[in-house]
């Protein structure tokens with residue numbers, strides 16, 4: 001039986017968990033009136049119970065044993081904000097098996113073990129809500145799962161990692177090098193001491209997998225997502241992109257190609273007038289293309305304690321209402337088993353920057369390599385002369401595999417002293 005108040009157990013009280021506690025405190029009255037019940041945090045598990053968290057918290061609710069929280073009969077809903085795979089996974093399973101709905105912000109866990117978790121939620125007949133796992137404050141999961149349930153999404157293209165968007169924005173707008181921009185992100189708290197999860201695309205790949213699973217009703221895990229980091233983007237690429245009317249953005253793209261799912265994260269050039277080109281700094285946005293709704297864009301703060309807490313609290317209220325009134329939110333919607341299209345079979349346009357020795361016939365030789373591999377050149381021009389010339393090429397849509405063969409052959413060509421950059425061009429064809 002539910003008590004008059006919804007009793008919430010928090011697993012973790014770090015950046016997100018402490019913001020959830022603050023928000024529940026600050027908005028207490030409004031939440032009670034909107035939800036129809038009071039929300040009380042009755043248990044909080046942390047690693048170090050003695051750490052000062054800057055929030056008033058009754059010491060008797062704090063424990064360093066998260067199992068106490070999930071098993072406590074005075075906890076109706078469990079909020080998992082520990083992060084990582086274990087012990088988060090085991091704790092969520094214990095809660096679900098005990099018939100307690102779970103709210104989680106854990107993209108890493110969902111993008112690797114989502115199938116098991118949803119299966120357990122299904123068999124226990126309780127909600128597993130995860131709006132905060134992708135896009136922080138931006139409502140994405142519910143719009144895709146519920147608002148667009150009658151539509152058919154064809155493609156998602158988004159900026160789902162604020163750290164890399166911040167770095168590329170500073171490189172583009174302020175002329176910083178990659179290292180300088182990363183340092184600036186660190187000093188503002190946007191980047192971790194070890195930034196690899198962001199810079200190498202792991203965080204974006206997990207979010208891309210979750211969004212693709214929801215959009216295309218088929219399980220996509222993080223390792224299905226092709227991944228390239230932003231570490232190789234440099235000022236030369238940014239300048240050429242600007243000259244061509246493009247900006248370079250850290251993109252996550254999930255699309256249906258002949259009923260297969262294709263999912264990838266990598267930096268790419270997009271037209272300067274594309275809606276995503278205006279998404280700067282640490283902001284996130286996801287651009288959705290669907291058959292009936294057409295084009296939609298979701299924009300906002302994709303991380304940070306306070307923004308993310310709003311998504312967590314929204315989920316707590318929703319699963320709480322389901323507990324009180326009966327019923328459940330839409331559960332797992334991965335009812336298809338779509339093939340994951342290998343990256344080599346994907347199609348796109350490319351920007352290729354070559355260092356060449358400016359000699360008669362070089363352009364013909366370079367064009368010959370593209371032609372032999374069935375990659376059609378849309379535009380080409382040369383910068384500089386002599387031994388240090390550069391050729392900038394933009395292709396029409398081509399198969400990734402064909403483009404990669406082209407690049408390998410170009411690197412072997414005698415007048416080509418180096419393939420300096422290859423970037424995908426999105427959003428224009």
Ligand SMILES: NC(=O)c1ccc[n+]([C@@H]2O[C@H](COP(=O)([O-])OP(=O)(O)OC[C@H]3O[C@@H](n4cnc5c(N)ncnc54)[C@H](OP(=O)(O)O)[C@@H]3O)[C@@H](O)[C@H]2O)c1
Nearest residue numbers: 012013014015016045046047048081082083105106303304
């Ligand atoms: N931060 C963001 O902007 C953001 C945005 C969207 C989603 N998320 C997701 O939200 C989750 C939490 O992120 P966060 O940034 O809040 O992490 P965090 O600041 O590192 O907080 C983690 C919390 O979990 C506690 N904890 C860790 N291991 C524990 C264990 N074995 N038993 C009990 N408590 C344990 C820690 O305790 P101590 O405090 O004692 O160390 C801390 O309170 C992650 O899944 C993350 O991906 C974060």
